[in-house]
Amino acid sequence: MNTKLILYVAIISAVLYGVSTVLRSIEKFKKVGLIAWILAIVGNIVLVGNNWIINGYVPFVSMYQVLTFVALTFSLMFVYVKYLHNGGWMDKYFCLLPAVCLTGVCFMGIGEKWHFPPALQSPWFVPHVLVYMISYTLVAVAFILTVESIFNKSKSNLLDSGIYTLICIAYPFMTSGMLFGAMWANEVWGNFWSFDAKENWSLVTWLMLAIYLHFRRHKALQKYSKIFVVLGFFGVIITMFFVNIMGGSSQHAYS
16 A cells, blocks of 8 residues: 555544544543544554555564554453443543554554564464553553542542553463563573563563552552552553663564
């Protein structure tokens, strides 16, 4: 597909996600917001599909590819949260973050074909990256809920419940991602753990969520628990973005 056309699809999808965020917050415009959301998802699917076709592999290699897929993952996870955990009230939060992701995508190498490094050509590649993307989307929404809970005391109980639900779902996915990554590393590099920068930060993030879950269930420590959601989210940002940007000696800095 033409690069300019793909850029327009990305821009329109980002705008539609943003519009949906606003409209889903207003009761009488919720249905219009839903239509905008659906159209944004269609555009998002087109972007993911285009990446897949022009590259010939599951588009999880470059940051552009990952962010495009992550934007779609928010909507997929909202369906799960809505129907299995009564989380329909979180709709606007799951709309906002894809808009942020696709806004970033608009400034990246849209339509480019990326080299698929030999080390990534493994059966572990898709499950490892996918479960991490799922966990990261949930942690990101939990972070937004945490920020709102600081300023909106009238909804603190509902927001606290939502944060706990999302972290409980995210934690097993993040744990699976670490296990898949360790087994993959052993196949490629000959050891399960090498204290690589990305491995270290993924462990820090995992520990922050573990501490949150423990503090959340302890009456005396519960009031400090949300600090670790915030720290966990910053761990996600460092793991996902800054290790790749800084590069250095990290064996994970492919993109």
